[in-house]
Amino acid sequence: MLIKKNPAWQLPESAVTPEAVFLNRRRFMQGTIAGAATLAMPISFAKAAELPPAGDLVFSKNTRLSTDEKETPFEDVTSYNNFYEFGTDKTDPAKYAGSLPTRPWSIAVEGECDKPGTLGLEDLVKPYALEERIYRHRCVEAWSMVIPWVGFPLSDLLKRFEPNSRAKYVAFETLYDPKHMPGQSSLFSQIPWPYREGLRMDEAMNQLTLVTVGLYGKVLPNQNGAPLRLVVPWKYGFKSIKSIVKIRFQEKQPETTWNTIAPNEYGFYSNVNPHVDHPRWSQKRERRLPSGLFSPHWIPTRMFNGYGEYVAGMYKGMDLRKYF
Numbered sequence: 001m002l003i004k005k006n007p008a009w010q011l012p013e014s015a016v017t018p019e020a021v022f023l024n025r026r027r028f029m030q031g032t033i034a035g036a037a038t039l040a041m042p043i044s045f046a047k048a049a050e051l052p053p054a055g056d057l058v059f060s061k062n063t064r065l066s067t068d069e070k071e072t073p074f075e076d077v078t079s080y081n082n083f084y085e086f087g088t089d090k091t092d093p094a095k096y097a098g099s100l101p102t103r104p105w106s107i108a109v110e111g112e113c114d115k116p117g118t119l120g121l122e123d124l125v126k127p128y129a130l131e132e133r134i135y136r137h138r139c140v141e142a143w144s145m146v147i148p149w150v151g152f153p154l155s156d157l158l159k160r161f162e163p164n165s166r167a168k169y170v171a172f173e174t175l176y177d178p179k180h181m182p183g184q185s186s187l188f189s190q191i192p193w194p195y196r197e198g199l200r201m202d203e204a205m206n207q208l209t210l211v212t213v214g215l216y217g218k219v220l221p222n223q224n225g226a227p228l229r230l231v232v233p234w235k236y237g238f239k240s241i242k243s244i245v246k247i248r249f250q251e252k253q254p255e256t257t258w259n260t261i262a263p264n265e266y267g268f269y270s271n272v273n274p275h276v277d278h279p280r281w282s283q284k285r286e287r288r289l290p291s292g293l294f295s296p297h298w299i300p301t302r303m304f305n306g307y308g309e310y311v312a313g314m315y316k317g318m319d320l321r322k323y324f
């Protein structure tokens with residue numbers, strides 16, 4: 001079984017304390033405060049997640065798993081989006097996602113597990129202390145951002161449903177709501193809704209894989225996948241599925257949206273890989289946002305988006321050209 005009780009990498013509970021309460025009011029303090037003061041706090045103060053419909057979140061910073069690269073401004077992160085349920089233009093999600101009702105919201109967890117069930121958003125999120133992780137985000141279209149996400153490890157959530165030994169993959173589905181998602185009712189849409197994604201079990205349990213409920217210290221804006229989305233930072237952005245309503249453990253590799261539409265262009269794995277080009281463009285470099293006509297800000301793309309030390313081991317012996 002892939003599930004360990006107390007993996008060594010887990011944030012110590014002592015790092016999750018009411019310190020977070022004031023950490024959250026502190027975009028001005030860039031350093032880390034974790035350390036002596038935090039360690040002295042009793043673990044009983046560990047804060048369960050509270051998820052208001054909007055506004056500030058309470059969290060601690062995971063500096064170990066955060067990059068110190070310059071963050072992409074909030075404005076770009078929330079106005080240059082891919083969320084085809086709301087249209088295919090980068091500006092469509094910010095224009096149209098605002099009216100999506102994200103409360104009440106429930107998530108069904110089913111398939112190869114001993115404790116399946118459907119939970120309301122609040123119950124699903126409540127047991128977990130939130131942490132901030134500043135990750136690189138690399139879209140398959142060759143642009144990238146640096147985003148301070150707020151969330152908790154997917155592994156912690158999945159364990160709770162007690163996946164069985166046949167659970168080799170995890171499948172995810174986005175909400176289907178054509179009334180509020182104009183892209184789903186569009187006659188021009190080529191996408192078989194709902195949007196679907198999937199991970200191999202070890203990828204889902206990897207410490208980097210984050211269930212995300214916020215960014216820049218605030219509740220996730222709708223255009224970024226409210227109320228709850230995945231962030232898988234070593235894979236192309238389309239693996240980071242938004243506005244999730246269903247999670248299913250399964251023995252077979254899940255069918256995923258982009259792989260189904262164009263299997264020769266978008267693989268199931270879709271690990272960021274500068275050595276395997278997209279059939280229509282190079283993946284050797286990326287435009288780091290903010291990026292302008294006169295300062296496009298091209299930078300080299302890194303294997304596994306720079307997260308190789310955490311993830312390369314999962315692909316040992318695999319031909320990453322074949323399993324792209």
Ligand SMILES: Nc1nc2c(c(=O)[nH]1)N[C@H]1C(S)=C(S)[C@@H](COP(=O)(O)O)O[C@H]1N2
Pocket residue numbers: 077080081082083084085137138139140174195223224225236237238239240241242243
């Ligand atoms: N449901 C759904 N999830 C999705 C998408 C989408 O169209 N629908 N787009 C993906 C793509 S291509 C990217 S790059 C990221 C963008 O996330 P962001 O807008 O928060 O930067 O979301 C991913 N998740």
Ligand SMILES: [Mo]
Pocket residue numbers: 082138139140141236237238
């Ligand atoms: Mo993307």
